[in-house]
Amino acid sequence: MNKIKHLGIILDGNGRWAKKRGLNRSLGHKEGLNTLEKIVPVIFNNGIEILSIFVFSTENFKRPEAEVNYLMKLFSNNFDKLNNICNKNNIKIVFSGRVENLPKSVLKTEEKLVLSTKNNHRGILNICLNYGGQSEIVDMVKKIIDEKVPSDKINEEILYKYLYQDLPPIDLLIRTGGNKRISNFMLYSLAYSELYFTDTYFPDFNEEELLKALSIYNHTERRFGGLKDETKSN
Ligand code: IPE
Numbered sequence: 001m002n003k004i005k006h007l008g009i010i011l012d013g014n015g016r017w018a019k020k021r022g023l024n025r026s027l028g029h030k031e032g033l034n035t036l037e038k039i040v041p042v043i044f045n046n047g048i049e050i051l052s053i054f055v056f057s058t059e060n061f062k063r064p065e066a067e068v069n070y071l072m073k074l075f076s077n078n079f080d081k082l083n084n085i086c087n088k089n090n091i092k093i094v095f096s097g098r099v100e101n102l103p104k105s106v107l108k109t110e111e112k113l114v115l116s117t118k119n120n121h122r123g124i125l126n127i128c129l130n131y132g133g134q135s136e137i138v139d140m141v142k143k144i145i146d147e148k149v150p151s152d153k154i155n156e157e158i159l160y161k162y163l164y165q166d167l168p169p170i171d172l173l174i175r176t177g178g179n180k181r182i183s184n185f186m187l188y189s190l191a192y193s194e195l196y197f198t199d200t201y202f203p204d205f206n207e208e209e210l211l212k213a214l215s216i217y218n219h220t221e222r223r224f225g226g227l228k229d230e231t232k233s234n
């Protein structure tokens, strides 16, 4: 059985979920947040230690101003519930992404959540907000140069320490909403991840869907570029 230490989720399909019901896209985002609140405890109860979730990409700033403003308000006004859920479940919250362009209210909320959950140790919820995978690599290179790290000290493992958060590689990535792409999410950490794509829109994502993804993952042989392990076949 493969153990998932780190699960990634690209949540997608909020807008289409709303459109299908004749609702405004913003209601899809609200419902998406409800789903996130429901699924977070379930994920950690299934033995996953770290969850990285892509809630807003750097590129999402290209959306209409009203939608961006709605999302920013959703984050700053409604993350309190997520905070309570994480405290109840002993989960630490961290954020990945750039600070630039984020409204002060969102930055304040981030600070509050990080501070209020910092001593929790059962798991880590990494919220990727104003996040881009290439920007993360750019910021990592800048940090390494600024810290004058000697080139012989650089290797594949060390680089994880220079990412926004020092987390292990992603074992399984789930993307909802039907598109089969990575969309600039955690490029370095996804090198050997298993990928699971579902047509389900994120607001409809639930425990049943999660268990399906985990079961497929459990039946996958992970080789990391090596050969089939014959010793495991009996
Ligand atoms: C994902 O849902 C949520 C965010 C990017 C904030 P979308 O808003 O991308 O939903 P679709 O893809 O338009 O349906």
Ligand code: MG
Residues within 6 Å of the ligand: 012, 013, 177
């Ligand atoms: Mg989308």
